[in-house]
Amino acid sequence: MRRNEGPTSDAPIENENLEFGMLSDWLREAFLAIGLVLLILGGLWVATGQFPPMVVVESGSMMHDTEDGSVGAIDPGDLVIVLSPSRKNIITYAESIQEENENFGYSSLGMNGDVIIFSKNGGNDTPVIHRAILKVELNNSDNGKKTWDVLGTNLVNVSTINLILDYPCKYHGGTYNLEIKNWEPNHSGYITSGDNSETNGCKIDQIVATGQDARNGLKDEFGNPVTAIKDEWVLGIASSEIPWLGAIKLFTSGTHGAVTGETWSNLSITIVIILMIPTIYESLTRNKKLLDVDEEE
Secondary structure, three states: OOOOOOOOOOOOHHHHHHHHHHHHHHHHHHHHHHHHHHHHHHHHHHHHOOOOOOOOOOOOOOOOOOOOOOEEOOOOOOOEEEEHHHHHOOOHHHHOOOOOOOOOOOOOOOOEEEEEEEOOHHOOOOOOOEEEEEEEEEEEOOHHOOOOEEOOOOOOOOOOOEEEEEEEEEEOOEEEEEEEEEEEEOOOEEEEEEEOOOOHHHHOOOOHOOOOOHHHEEEEEOEEOOOEOOOOHHEEEEEEEEEEOOHHHHHHHOOOOOOEEEEHHHHHHHHHHHHHHHHHHHHHHHHHHHHHHHHHH
């Protein structure tokens, strides 16, 4: 006669099924998340003609509010969506403030004119993201003497560029306009500067154009002064910003020194909201199912 050993337990099988179900759910959500990221990147690639379609801003040279940063301008830790230069004509600050110009009134990222991403003297150093202030183009080089046009101004076929541009500069508590003095360009290209009026502004990258020592301006990886930005040195045109999210990348790479406290606060709130969305969605879905069951009963 067999002894009754009592009912066998199904707990191990149930636990295994539960663990397998949880793993399946996790894998499904991971694949969905990866697919969504790839879909977004692919869509941006198609839309911008550029890969990667975004850059992370490291420095504060484009800041408008140097303490807290501001949405609509470019701050450290922002992601900037970048258009291919083949997709859009670059509009300079000078062109956008000339009433007779077809681009009068045009602005981008908090100020007149386009913001461009460029390599310094065509080198391999970290690219710079600054605003295109004006562009000079070669008009004539007959008899070995070069003459220039300044787009967006009345200067045409001049050998030396002298110009006062309605671009406000702060100096000893007062303001004055950016002045280009006796500048003879090496080649056609853009004058550029960061929007930050404290560190950049009228201290343009090609400082020699203002009559100052070229060594006081922006330098390339070999310590040479950066000259006017040639078209082929332009890597992209800034389209719009996604605030704060790029600070994660800067933190992991140890280059987050310029990120403001306000950015960290806003990033933390954004992450909490993003993490809460699936929970809120699941709760709403569960409540709807319970409501449907109650109505059926």
